[in-house]
Amino acid sequence: MILEAKNITFQTKDGRKIVDSINLDVANKKSVGIIGMNGCGKTTLLKCLANLYEEATGDIHFLEKNIKEYSKKELAQKMAMMHQVNYFPFDFTVREIVEMGRYPFNEGKLNQSSEDVQYIESVMNLLQLNDKKQALFSTLSGGEKQRVLLARALAQTPELLILDEPTNHLDVYQQKLLLRLIKDLNITTLSVLHDLNLAYEFCDEIYMLKSGTVKYHGKTSDVMTEDTIKEVFNIDVALVTSPESKKKHIVIL
Structure with a gap:
């Protein structure tokens, strides 16, 4: 396993549990998805797994080592997180932002x-960004x-890429x-997705969260059924x- 998490719990200062005793595993080269209604603890869980919340309790092993034993630099060399919200205090160019990904390796050297x-x-060639190298980030489209x-x-x-709603604000x-x-990168990913059809199509395994706990987990096609979706999201759907394409799609009734 790339990542093994046991009994992950996070609660607010007033004692309200946002994430409650969650167990989660991510195998090598698998695409693992986390879905659930707004406020069920998805993003908080991701941040716990990325060791961003020191107050979180439980046991997390990443690459067979307790995640608490990594320095911030060591962890950033092996795990990357694409956040839902990104704010830059200055208007950097595309290349300058991509260069930030190498900061954990260059010891702060210019x-x-x-x-x-x-x-x-x-990576700029792979993602077709070569013609945008000097473009300011603020001038770009959402995609x-x-x-x-x-x-x-x-x-x-990274050996593990964590994605928090990477398709947010994008068109279909x-x-x-x-x-x-x-x-197509064929790397290990752990993603929070809000679109059920995208989760169904692109994830090998799914964790379905409700009120801070895992209600269902397993192979996506086995776990995401009309009954489980109704229970977790309080909506009636049909798998058509x-x-x-011969692929199944989730239709809201």
Whole structure:
């Protein structure tokens, strides 16, 4: 396993549990998704697993080592997180933002090594950003911004890529484009997704959360059923097979 988490719990100062005794595993090269209604603890769980909340309790092993034993730099060399909200105090260029992905490796040096340059050029080429190198981040479209943030994360050469609603604010075409790019990378991913059809199509395994706990977990096609979706999301759905693609789609009734 890349990541093994046992009894992960996070509560507010007033004692309200946002995440309650969650167990979660992520196997190598698997795409694992977390879904659930707004406020069920999805993003909080991701931040606990990325060791961003010191007050979280439980046991997390990442690459067979207790996550608390990693320094921030060591962890950033092996795990990257693409956040739902990104704020930059200055208007950086696309290349400058992608270069940030190499900060954990260059000891704060201003000059990039040949290895740094190689990784930066490689991910910018992969995500078709070469013609945007000097463009300011604020001038980009929503889809372009998400590709830049993904490129920054990939520049860290992570063994685990954590994604918090990576398709947020994107149109349908850009959503599928971004997730196909991620899927084709063939790396281990843990993602929070709000679109049920995207989760069904792109995730190998699913954790369905409700009120801070895991209600269902397993292979996506086994776990995401009409009954479980109704229980977790309080909506009636039908799983319909497309006559053209032969793929199943979730239709809200």
